[in-house]
Amino acid sequence: MTAMTATGGRLRWAVADGWTVARRDLVHWANQPMTVVFGVLFPVVITLAFGYLFGGAVDVPEGAGYFAFLMPGMYGMTMLFGLSSTMITVTTDVSKGVTDRFRSLPMSPSAVLIGRAIADLLHSVVVLAGMLACGLAVGWRPATLSGALGAVGLLLLLRFSLLWAGIYLGLITRDPGAVVAVQTLEFPVGFLSNAFVAPATMPGWLGAVAEWNPLSSTVAAARQLFGNPGWGGDSWVAQHAVPMAVAWPVVITVVFFVLSVRRYRRLDR
Amino acid sequence: MLYGTLYDTTGEAALIVARGLRKTYGGTTALDGIDLDVGQGTVCGLLGPNGAGKTTAVRILTTLLRPSGGRAEVAGFDVATHPRQVRRSIGLVGQHTAVDELLTGRQNLELFGRLSHLGAAQARARAGELLERFGLAHAGPVKEYSGGMRRRLDLAAGMILAPPVLFLDEPTTGLDPRSRAEIWRAVRELVAAGTTVLLTTQYLEEADQLADRISVIDAGRVVAEGSPAELKAKLGGDRLDVVVHDPARLAQAAEIVARAAGGPPEVDQDTRRVSAPVGERVAALTGVLAAFAEAGVEAEDVAVRRPTLDEVFLSLTGGDAR
Numbered sequence: 001m002t003a004m005t006a007t008g009g010r011l012r013w014a015v016a017d018g019w020t021v022a023r024r025d026l027v028h029w030a031n032q033p034m035t036v037v038f039g040v041l042f043p044v045v046i047t048l049a050f051g052y053l054f055g056g057a058v059d060v061p062e063g064a065g066y067f068a069f070l071m072p073g074m075y076g077m078t079m080l081f082g083l084s085s086t087m088i089t090v091t092t093d094v095s096k097g098v099t100d101r102f103r104s105l106p107m108s109p110s111a112v113l114i115g116r117a118i119a120d121l122l123h124s125v126v127v128l129a130g131m132l133a134c135g136l137a138v139g140w141r142p143a144t145l146s147g148a149l150g151a152v153g154l155l156l157l158l159r160f161s162l163l164w165a166g167i168y169l170g171l172i173t174r175d176p177g178a179v180v181a182v183q184t185l186e187f188p189v190g191f192l193s194n195a196f197v198a199p200a201t202m203p204g205w206l207g208a209v210a211e212w213n214p215l216s217s218t219v220a221a222a223r224q225l226f227g228n229p230g231w232g233g234d235s236w237v238a239q240h241a242v243p244m245a246v247a248w249p250v251v252i253t254v255v256f257f258v259l260s261v262r263r264y265r266r267l268d269r
Numbered sequence: 270m271l272y273g274t275l276y277d278t279t280g281e282a283a284l285i286v287a288r289g290l291r292k293t294y295g296g297t298t299a300l301d302g303i304d305l306d307v308g309q310g311t312v313c314g315l316l317g318p319n320g321a322g323k324t325t326a327v328r329i330l331t332t333l334l335r336p337s338g339g340r341a342e343v344a345g346f347d348v349a350t351h352p353r354q355v356r357r358s359i360g361l362v363g364q365h366t367a368v369d370e371l372l373t374g375r376q377n378l379e380l381f382g383r384l385s386h387l388g389a390a391q392a393r394a395r396a397g398e399l400l401e402r403f404g405l406a407h408a409g410p411v412k413e414y415s416g417g418m419r420r421r422l423d424l425a426a427g428m429i430l431a432p433p434v435l436f437l438d439e440p441t442t443g444l445d446p447r448s449r450a451e452i453w454r455a456v457r458e459l460v461a462a463g464t465t466v467l468l469t470t471q472y473l474e475e476a477d478q479l480a481d482r483i484s485v486i487d488a489g490r491v492v493a494e495g496s497p498a499e500l501k502a503k504l505g506g507d508r509l510d511v512v513v514h515d516p517a518r519l520a521q522a523a524e525i526v527a528r529a530a531g532g533p534p535e536v537d538q539d540t541r542r543v544s545a546p547v548g549e550r551v552a553a554l555t556g557v558l559a560a561f562a563e564a565g566v567e568a569e570d571v572a573v574r575r576p577t578l579d580e581v582f583l584s585l586t587g588g589d590a591r
Contacts, residue, residue, distance in 0.1 A: 013386070020383045028371045031410070097367030101426065104331050106356040107384040268335045 014108040021115020040130035043078040071135040073195030076219040079159040083166045084183040090170025124159045143227025151225035154245045158218045161249035164256035171263040198231035214248035221245035284465040289339035299325040301489035314480030315469040322489040323469035327438045360427030364438045366419040370412045399425040417448025437468040492585045509547045512570040529556040
C-alpha cells in the first residue's frame with residue numbers, strides 16, 4: 001500500500017515537474033517571440049524556394065501541381081529538422097550547468113527528459129501548424145479531414161521518435177561541433193528519401209536506401225492519408241507505407257528512449 | 270539515515286562529513302581519499318589550484334557524482350544512498366552560473382522554486398524576497414546582467430529552500446573586486462543566520478576572509494588542514510619586503526627588519542631587497558618605518574604581502590614544482 005502510494009506520488013511529481021520544465025520553454029517563447037517566428041519561417045522559406053525554383057523541373061505524377069506533391073515531403077523534413085534543435089537545447093543545458101542545477105534539486109529526476117519531450121513536441125505542433133498554413137496558402141489541399149488528422153499524427157509520431165534521438169545525441173555530445181555535423185547531415189538524409197524526388201530515379205542501391213529511410217515511410221503515408229499524389233513503388237516497404245510509418249518511429253523511440261534514460265542516469269559517473 | 274549523524278573530531282554535530290572519499294575516472298584519480306568535517310554554522314574552505322579535485326568533491330557531496338570509494342554524509346544523509354534527502358537540505362552554486370539566460374531573474378527563481386516543490390504562490394513570494402535581498406528586484410533580463418549580478422542570482426537560486434547547507438564552487442572566480450566583495454558580504458550574512466557553507470576557492474585571501482577552517486587540497490589529497498591563523502603560522506604568514514635606496518645601508522636595514530620580524534631576513538644584494546616573515550603585519554610595518562626614519566635609512570619601497578598560492582603549495586608539497 002505504502003509502496004503503491006510512493007509510486008503514485010513519484011509518477012505525479014514526474015508529470016508535474018515535467019510540465020514545469022516544459023513551461024520554461026513556453027516562457028522562452030513569450031520572452032523571445034521572434035525565435036518562434038523564425039522557427040516557423042525557416043521551413044516555410046525552404047518550401048517556397050523548392051516549390052518555385054525546382055517545381056518546374058520535376059514531373060509530378062497524376063498531373064498535380066508540384067506543391068501538392070512537395071508539401072507532405074516538406075512536412076516530413078520539418079519533423080527531421082527537429083532532431084538538431086532538440087540536440088542543441090539538451091547540449092546547451094548540460095554545458096551551461098542548468099542540467100546539474102536540476103539534478104541538485106529535490107525534483108523528480110525523470111522530469112528533465114519528460115519536460116524536454118513535452119516542450120519540443122509542442123514546438124513541433126506550432127511549426128507544423130505554420131507549415132500547414134503555408135501549404136494551404138500555396139494551393140496544397142488535403143482530401144479529407146480524418147485523413148489529414150491521421151497524417152499529422154504520423155508526422156508528429158516521427159518527430160516524437162527523433163526527439164529521443166536528439167536527447168540522446170545531446171547528452172553524449174561534449175563538442176558543439178557535433179551539433180553542426182548533425183545539422184549538416186539533416187539535408188542529405190532528407191534528400192536521400194522520397195520527400196523531393198522518386199527513389200526509382202536514383203541508382204538502384206541508393207533508391208533502396210531511400211525507400212527504407214524512415215522519413216520516406218512517413219512522407220509516403222502522409223501523402224496517402226492527405227490524398228496527395230505520391231511516387232508509389234513496387235517494393236514491400238513502399239507498399240506498406242502506413243504500417244511502416246508507425247513501426248519505424250516506435251523502434252526509434254524505444255531504442256533512443258532506453259539509451260537516453262541510461263545516459264541521463266549515468267551523468268553521475 | 271544509515272549511520273546516524275556522524276560527529277566531527279570536536280564532538281559537535283557535523284553537517285558535512287566525508288571519510289576516505291575517492292573518485293577515479295578510468296585510469297586517472299581525481300580524489301584520492303579526502304576526509305572532511307564541517308560543523309553546523311561554520312564555513313569550510315577547500316583551497317587548491319585548478320585540477321586539485323575541489324569541484325569533484327563538491328559534485329560528490331551534492332549528489333551529482335557517485336564516489337568510487339569512501340562515504341559522505343550531508344545533513345545526516347548518505348549522499349550515495351539517500352540523494353533525494355540530501356537534495357532537500359542543500360543549495361548549490363556551481364562554478365559556472367547555472368541560470369537560464371532566456372528567463373528573467375524572477376522567472377529563474379520561480380522555476381527553481383516550483384521544481385523544489387514550493388507551491389505557485391510560495392515560489393513567487395520566495396522569488397520576490399530573494400531578488401530584494403540580493404539587490405536584483407529591479408534588474409532586467411538575465412542576458413543583460415553583469416557577471417556579479419549573475420553570481421548573485423545563482424546564489425539566490427541556491428537559497429530557494431533556505432537550505433541548512435550551502436555549497437559554493439569558486440563563487441568569485443572571474444569577478445571584479447567589487448562584485449567579489451558583494452558575494453563575500455552575502456555569504457557572511459547567510460553564515461550569520463546559521464547556514465553551513467562549504468566553499469572552494471583558488472584564492473588564499475578568500476579562504477582567509479570567509480572560512481573558519483581551511484583544507485588545502487592538491488592532487489586529490491588534503492595536504493594541510495586548520496584555521497586560517499594556524500595555516501598562516503605554519504606557512505610563515507605574511508612577509509615584509511623592503512627595498513633600500515643606498516646599497517651601503519643594506520646591512521643596517523636587515524638588522525632593523527630582523528628586530529621587527531618573526532624570523533631571519535633574506536637579503537638580496539642585486540635588488541637591494543630585504544625580505545622577512547612577519548607575525549603582526551601592521552605592527553611590523555609601522556615599527557620598521559619608524560626605525561628607518563630614526564636611523565636615516567631611505568627606503569624605496571616597503572610592502573607587506575601575503576604568501577602567494579604558489580608559495581603555499583611549494584611549502585606544503587615540499588618544493589614540488591608545478
